[in-house]
Amino acid sequence: MSASHGSLPFKEQIDFFRDKVNLPTSSWADIYTTDHDYAFVVAGAVKRDLLSDLRGAVEKSIANGTTLEQFRKDFDQVIGKHGWQYRGERGWRTNVILETNLRQSYNAGREAQMADPELRKRRPYGVYRHGDSAHPRPMHLAWNGTTLPLDDAWWTTHSPSCGWGCKCKKFMLSARDVERQGLTIGPAPAIEWEDRVIGKNSPNGPRTVRVPKGIDPGFEYAPGQSRLANSVPQLRARDPLPAPSAAPVPVPATGLPNRQPTGPLPSPRPVLAKRLLPAKVPASKAVTQFLGEFGATDAAPAVFRDVTGDTLVVGREMFTDAKTGTIALAQQLKARELPLLAEAIKTPDEIWARLEWHPDLGKAVLRRRYLAHVQVEGKAAPAVAVFDQGADGWTGATGFVDDSEQYLEALRLGVRLYQRTE
Structure with a gap:
């Protein structure tokens, strides 16, 4: 046998x-x-x-x-x-x-x-x-x-x-x-x-x-x-990302160079207006749709392999408050803009890696930052989306910013792993 x-x-x-x-x-x-x-x-x-x-x-x-x-x-x-x-x-x-x-x-x-x-x-x-x-x-x-x-x-x-x-x-x-x-x-x-x-x-x-x-x-x-x-990243207790509508403050990196010659950002790529969800969409419905883009559901997570070959487990637990079990979005995220966060993960313009000191753990944590720069049909200002993930959890930000290049430039920290070709 x-x-x-x-x-x-x-x-x-x-x-x-x-x-x-x-x-x-x-x-x-x-x-x-x-x-x-x-x-x-x-x-x-x-x-x-x-x-x-x-x-x-x-x-x-x-x-x-x-x-x-x-x-x-x-x-x-x-x-x-x-x-x-x-x-x-x-x-x-x-x-x-x-x-x-x-x-x-x-x-x-x-x-x-x-x-x-x-x-x-x-x-x-x-x-x-x-x-x-x-x-x-x-x-x-x-x-x-x-x-x-x-x-x-x-x-x-x-x-x-x-x-x-x-x-x-x-x-x-x-x-x-x-x-x-x-x-x-x-x-x-x-x-x-x-x-x-x-x-x-x-x-x-x-x-x-x-x-x-x-x-x-x-x-x-x-x-x-x-x-x-259990491999789904949890929402970070502290949200270090600047709000897309505000002037960003660069977050220092430790252990990897804080800056490398970055060169110009890829130009915003066009996205259809229907990519955004209705203005008053419930967070739970937006999360369900977000999960579906990766083959996950409210009941079952899925493994996603990004453009560099690295894996990420996507599941409802990303958006679940550990104490109440209810859906909880990161401070800088809007429910209707979650498809833009999916764009950052699935088709990023750039991916960066850096070591960030974690005082609660008493050690540096390797983090990966996914950046997306898009022009939504019918919108005057470009939109940005950021997904930032490490062993201590994840956070994200989306929004429309007049000076989108300045916002993203402040977040290009560490070592660049990937850049989209024009």
């Missing part, structure tokens, strides 16, 4: 597994759903050295694509070394340990690939395909062929694997694929929820969880999605 779950191991799968931390547990119910995106656990393995060696055996199988029988030999060596008295018989236990880690790392890696916005433009749909389980689950069979947009909420709870030993998969499809395979898009199957008791053998005692029927407890999530959400 190949341990690569239907294909050779791939970078996103291996990276997902390697980024986990070892976590001793007494029962499989000690951690739940998205916790598995971050933790490697083997139920009952509470000694760190034992857990580390078990992890090494699993990682070897994932990275090298070895077989279950080869994993069992490594497992036997680890057990012999540590004298671990595990529950269950050897064949069943080794199969659960390897297959669960193998399949969920594979699924998380595929989810990371499917988050690519360019790929999602070409293949915006997902289809649920039943696996070749010896004992098919009726509901999983019923879901076979379900075809939905990848941003449909149904996938948040029904992305495979959907249970212990589940071999179902989710595949991306283009509109042509859907037609060629004779599939129908939607509607999503109705979700019926039920209460299940887990952790009967846990030292923490049993507890009740609510899961969709047909999904084993602990599998009602999309593998790897929580990592994407």
